[in-house]
Amino acid sequence: MEWETVIGLEIHAQLSTKSKIFSGSSTAYGAEPNTQANVVDLAMPGVLPVLNREAVRKAVMFGLAIEADIAPYSVFARKNYFYPDLPQGYQISQFDKPIVGLGHLDIELENGETKRVGVTRAHLEQDAGKSLHEDFAGQTGIDLNRSGTPLLEIVSEPEMSNAKEAVAYMKKIHSLVQYLGICDGNMQEGSFRCDANVSVRPKGQKEFGTRAELKNINSFKFVERAINIEVERQIDLIESGGTVVQETRLFDPDKDETRSMRSKEEANDYRYFPDPDLLPVEITQALLAEVRAELPELPEQKKQRFMDEFKLSEFDASVLTASRALAEYFEVVAAATSEPKLSANWVSGELASYLNKQDMAVEDSPVSAEQLASLIARITDNTISGKIAKDVFEAMWNGEGTPDEIIEAKGLKQITDTGAIETLIDGIIAANPGQYEQYRSGKDKLFGFFVGQVMKESKGKANPAEVNRLLKAKLDA
């Protein structure tokens, strides 16, 4: 039987506000346990939450960016369950009246097509603390630094049909929240996390199959892997006569499997109800206008501008705008060199490939945009060829110095002197009389052979354009 996969994602993005969503404590990551938890975060008796308006603005900004309905009136609700790292005994979240309603987002598929994915809703809520199970002699330690950090939970429609689409969607959201400056996107620190709802159904069937929820997957690679093995598990299960149960499952990357955490029967009844400590959140037209005015250039707009302003191909433009940091890097290089196309090739080519190889973010690149620009300047002023520039780039990446220092130290300066190149050419012609005769009798293809020999003799330093011009003149004389 042919099967069809249905995937929906719930993404938790920590909003990059200075203080927590309902208290004045700092949200900075990595502090000593419980040093960033005040009486509100500790849920002491009698204390009350007060909404951080900055978190609201960031949620609204996200909503505007995905062209969603922004609720003029949204409500915080209590989601009740007991856990030691949830001090209140309930999480303040939003339930039936979220701040961001239906929106959408376009993802690029591998075949080059674009697919529109619906975003059902996005709501504000507080993050829980952390339970630490190691180093406490059999007991559990509680760190409440994260307790109350603002989260935006972004819920997609169940509209993705394979793991690659899910990853493309997740990357798109990841890029968007960073573009907007509302989330730092740091997945190692848990600023950006994902749950995936996965189900399968016979191809053509309308009703959804029973879904499993894969919890807390913290990298793009794991999302893809977790979904693929979960799909495989469900199909195997059904084909061998079993049925999928609705449950929460955990992806174990070490064992490369998903396993059951808890089934629906054991699931909590969260007993949501409006939080009487907080007023409904009103979004006025004035606030909407204000946030709209603050919206930065979005990926799609930036891509279009790169195509218009820099005459880049759609492919180059979309590669360069995949992340805000990469796009900004490119713009610095392009501005400094006034060579947008060449800059684009270097950023999306050499730089991107080095970053990829080392799984590094562009922000951490050892070659800065300014340094790359000065390398490109040495190509355009004919100091070095593009080919030699790649060696220089490698040296820069390895921290061997500025382009000029490296060119000087390695003696890579290009030979542009006509006389020197002519001497080289004469030597090559003299050494290859057979080929010379063949060329003269009409074997034009041998021109490439002579170029190669000259370049080889010059150790790549001869200016290729000059070599071409002079060689042509000599051979055809």
Add this chain to the structure above:
Amino acid sequence: MHNKTLTELAADLRAGAYTSVELTQHFLDRIAKYDGELNSFITVTPEQALAEAAAADAQIAAGTAGPLTGIPMAHKDIFCTDGVKTSCGSKMLDNFVAPYDATVVTKLKQAGMPMLGKTNMDEFAMGSSNENSYYGAVKNPWDTERVPGGSSGGSAAAVAARLAPIATGTDTGGSIRQPAAFTGLTGIKPTYGRVSRFGMIAYASSLDQGGVLARDASDCALMLTAMSGFDERDSTSSQVEDEDFSANLDKPLQGLRIGLPKEYFGEGLDASVNASIQAALEQYRALGAETVEVSLPNSHLAIPSYYVIAPAECSANLSRLDGVRYGYRCENPKDLEDMYKRSRGEGFGSEVKRRIMVGTYALSAGYYDAYYLKAQKVRRIIKEDYVKVFNDVDVIMGPVTTNTAFKLGEKVDDPVSMYLSDIYTIALNLAGLPGMSLPVEPVEGLPVGLQIIGNYFDEAKLLNVAHQFQQATSWHKQSPEGFGG
């Protein structure tokens, strides 16, 4: 000096008749002497009180004193006090010392009032008799075989027996007005949002409101003025302008329209209590007011709706009391679930558990619409009833309770009968309106309270209406025998 009003005490302090330290010591002595019988205090704080009194004396000497400087008071043990135990009447918080003051506590500290201690109360403010306290029942000073009412029973008994000049209370369904009525005091529950709830341990957040138990309306006005105001730490506190509630006390009542809801004078109201209320209304007419019959047709829905909403909110509010970070934790828990179950099972009393279970049930999947949502709809209807009536009248009057104070133990095993003792007070909390209780003619030596209900933020009018009555009568000046006059 313990029979004097706040205004008289303030005048004496300024005149140097005695110091705040002497005054405070006098009340501490009275607490030491009489509270063994009444059990109105959970914690007495003599050292802190005397230190604060000494500071107040310095202010008085320097001429920087306010109207309340140097007058001692007591806080219901629901208000968190930095460095002093705040138990909320529960074993659960018997070991709890907050590292912060409630906003109300801060404000009264700033007003220069020394705190004598923290008063007894029904556990987490759940009760109408003050018999649900981990620290034992409070006795009514008018008859120590009777309850003082609840949940602010400790504050009521303490002020009635003149162990404190004035005290704070909280009112979620009648917890200021009913004990005030049972102990012959004047009590005010302000409009929801008038007084900050920060640091006031939550029972039912959308109903809880802090207020005052005092000897008369002018004392209420003085202290409420100091307690009120917008607080940025409480999102539900109202951004209304601060008012001096003492400013309009002397306005004559000529032309005042008093609405008498027929539902408050029907079946269940004791005939003698009704006679006292009628006599008080006659007094109002003599003062120039006119009375008109009005109707609050949905009054009978107040108790059922309250006993869904309040338990629902409390079931979540009390979840933080889990034995993890503070408060009671059971001995040797074998795992997390055992710790939760036994800490909460052993830490909470039976009425608290009952309400947590009722509330949990009301919010459960499949029952939410039928209970919680329905109750919220009823709440809106009840509110609309009042809004309609206030188009036509200035204040509403009626009894606070059906009967005078009942005997200790009388209703302990009958929660429904206990719940019904709040039948006239609960609707107000659902509507968020301000209300008062003031003493009228006693029945068989036991106090009776007249309830005055005002429109939103009409506290000044309520206090004026109460004060004018007290200018013409002396019921509020009566005090129980046996506590040194």
